[in-house]
Amino acid sequence: MTIPQDPVLCIDLHCHSTASDGALTPTELVNRAAEKKVTHLALTDHDTINGLEEARSAAKANDIVLIPGIELSCVWRSNTIHIVGLDFDIDNQDFQEALAQQNRNRWARASMIAERLSKLDIPDLLKRATAESGGDVPGRPHFARVLVEAGIVKNAAQAFKRYLGSGKAGDVKAYWPELPEIVRWINSAGGIAVLAHPRKYKLTATKLRDLTADFRRAGGQAIEVSTSGQSSGDLGFLTELCMREKLLASQGSDFHFPGAPWCELGRIMKMPDGLEPVWHKFRQVPGLNASA
Numbered sequence: 001m002t003i004p005q006d007p008v009l010c011i012d013l014h015c016h017s018t019a020s021d022g023a024l025t026p027t028e029l030v031n032r033a034a035e036k037k038v039t040h041l042a043l044t045d046h047d048t049i050n051g052l053e054e055a056r057s058a059a060k061a062n063d064i065v066l067i068p069g070i071e072l073s074c075v076w077r078s079n080t081i082h083i084v085g086l087d088f089d090i091d092n093q094d095f096q097e098a099l100a101q102q103n104r105n106r107w108a109r110a111s112m113i114a115e116r117l118s119k120l121d122i123p124d125l126l127k128r129a130t131a132e133s134g135g136d137v138p139g140r141p142h143f144a145r146v147l148v149e150a151g152i153v154k155n156a157a158q159a160f161k162r163y164l165g166s167g168k169a170g171d172v173k174a175y176w177p178e179l180p181e182i183v184r185w186i187n188s189a190g191g192i193a194v195l196a197h198p199r200k201y202k203l204t205a206t207k208l209r210d211l212t213a214d215f216r217r218a219g220g221q222a223i224e225v226s227t228s229g230q231s232s233g234d235l236g237f238l239t240e241l242c243m244r245e246k247l248l249a250s251q252g253s254d255f256h257f258p259g260a261p262w263c264e265l266g267r268i269m270k271m272p273d274g275l276e277p278v279w280h281k282f283r284q285v286p287g288l289n290a291s292a
Contacts, residue, residue: 010266011279013042013067014084014196014227014252019051020071021139023257026051029265030058030066032258036266040285042069042252044084047102050136052090067285071196072102073174074182076211079201080173083182083215084224084250087282088191095189102177106137109174113143116169122150140164140171141256180218187219192278194222194250198241199234212241222248222278226271228255228263239272249275 016022017029024032026043033041041064043055049070059066070085088095114126122128128146129138144159153159164170176182186193195215198208212223223245225238242249255265271277279285 009040010036010038011040011251011277012038012253012255012266012268013040013069013086013194013250013278014044014071014224015041015255015265016045016071017043017051017055018134019043019048019136020045021133021141021256023141025134026055027058029255030055030062030064033265034062034064036264038064038266040065040067040279041265042067042084042086044069044071044086044252046071046082046139047073047099047106048136049090049099065285067279067282068191070099072182072185073176074179075176076179076214077207079203079211080176081179081201081211082196083179083186083220084194084196084252085186085189085191086194086222086250086278087284088186088189090189092189095185098185103137105174105176106139109172110138112172113140113164113170116172117143117147117163119169120147120150120152120163122146122152143170179215183215183218183220190283192222192248192281193220194224194278195220195247196224197227197230197254198223198238199230205237209241209244212245212247216245216247220247221281222250224252225249225275226251226269228253228267230269232269235269235272239275242275248278248281250278 017026043051045051056066068088068090072083074081129142132142132145144156147153147159183193223242225242251268253263253265255263
């Protein structure tokens with residue numbers, strides 16, 4: 001796979017560490033990114049920036065440019081949608097307070113998952129899932145690991161099929177803010193709001209066009225055109241949406257764990273010509289903006 005605009009650059013603006021639901025620590029993640037020849041990386045953990053400080057130290061050691069990032073959950077027409085925030089001020093007080101509330105929402109969800117799985121009679125389920133997440137809020141992948149360790153299921157796939165997947169007992173819908181509020185948080189912190197992996201929501205083409213239009217009207221500035229697990233048809237459709245709404249184009253692997261070649265760090269389909277990359281508007285990253 002190649003990265004557009006400059007063959008020397010490898011830019012991955014969407015990945016996860018153990019600070020949320022990834023399998024690698026921030027340091028391990030950045031080290032792997034270096035092995036995969038990534039030059040610019042955004043760590044976009046779910047609803048937290050707790051991994052950024054560790055990632056920054058690892059990025060410096062590996063000569064990788066780290067872009068401040070996050071992936072925030074929100075609601076649009078009763079659908080859970082993810083918005084990536086890039087290049088924001090991590091010290092913005094209002095943004096930090098908003099993240100604290102989002103964190104409380106995630107803990108409430110984790111507690112509910114543990115309560116719903118209590119019939120499995122696994123001692124200290126929430127505590128063990130929290131340990132799997134490195135002390136941060138556990139998500140369903142962390143609960144899946146505990147179920148495997150407890151001998152309830154053979155592997156994580158089975159855990160999701162029986163207990164954690166859509167419609168199962170552990171599939172707890174959290175309370176998330178509406179889409180415009182999430183976009184406002186990112187914009188207020190000086191960042192760029194990006195509509196993440198649009199084809200993963202399983203929305204019809206018409207609804208996806210409506211979502212993209214509403215996102216742009218709310219102040220959203222970019223859309224992930226190239227991400228993992230999509231076809232060339234998806235790439236073409238998202239390019240159309242990007243151009244239709246006059247949005248910036250972003251890209252990212254959405255890496256969570258090793259061993260899945262379709263979502264490996266830096267492995268991203270070439271962005272079509274004619275789109276303006278989101279990194280042209282970065283304020284904090286030297287050498288990537290259009291005027292550099």
